[in-house]
Amino acid sequence: MGFHVSAKVERFPIMSTSADGPADLFFAQMEDLCGMESQLAGHLPELAAAAEDTMLIELLADYARKVSLHHQEILGLFHHHRRDTGNNACKGIEGLVEEGNAHIASVPEGGTRDLMIIAHVLRVLAYGNAAYEITSRLAGQLDLAGDAGVLMDLQQGGRRAAEDILALQPPIFETAFRRP
Template sequence: MAAKSLNDLFVHALSDVYSAEKQLTKALPKLARAATNPDLSAAFKAHLEETQGQIERIDRVVESTDIKLKRVKCVAMEGLVEEGQEHIEEIEQGPIRDAALIAAAQKVEHYEIATYGTLAALAKKLGYTDAMNLLLETLKEEKATDEKLTLLAEQQVSEEEAGTSALNRAGKQSVK
């Protein structure tokens, strides 16, 4: 990418995140099927619907700015999706895989948070007020998803600790 202006940079970053979101729509159903925790599976399904809305929002950004997206493939998202797929293939189904899927999903969210924050700042600088507001709406959703994933991770760790504590207590009682 040879950006010669802030607008070129904006177009490239928007094109890149469009590719990222499209890739994510293919990955999220796989994550939902691979999760054993029903809340985690539901979160992935809900995020798929949200992601489809975010793609529509990018289309509205394109309309409001009268720009044309470039055909690019987001290699960052490609790597993040691949990492999630490796977890599915290499970790036995259960709570450890779920924890790995949450971590992989949070990496995706953090990438998207950084991207949408940058895009909103560029849109503001370029005077694309409508686009900026749309991008900030998506940024808010990405942050909320990250928070939901954090809560799921904390809930899962608490359940694991409770299970381990109960096993330890039972083991100590049987030794006596």
């Protein structure tokens, strides 16, 4: 009764960059982060527009601004290393956004939709946290301490965003619960 893997396994390209060694893997992960932050900068305002709670709208708008700054910082790291960022969309975020949009669209407006938006943003932040964690570790192991520091700071910003959005969940739940 253990875990079963089917004989036919389809392979999907996660990153288009070849990762022949740890340095290549680091830059491939950086490309993924760059794509992720770019995609989120466009997605978060859409979530704010779908939200009803004023504090949630403000938090999402503020986070969208911060994500744009995160994207600029990552671009700065690429510039520092004289590397091209590529034009890759982050497939993980792409899937999370698609699924999240479908879930959000299935919920009527109001507090319940706001709760769904919170759940979606927390999933996105968890994905981002994992991506920043491995990339900052690779940077440290490659003796790129400056890069590791920048990436850890950006990761911490995502953790703070998760704490802030979780703080909104109880009052939004109360509002949704009281609605007929």
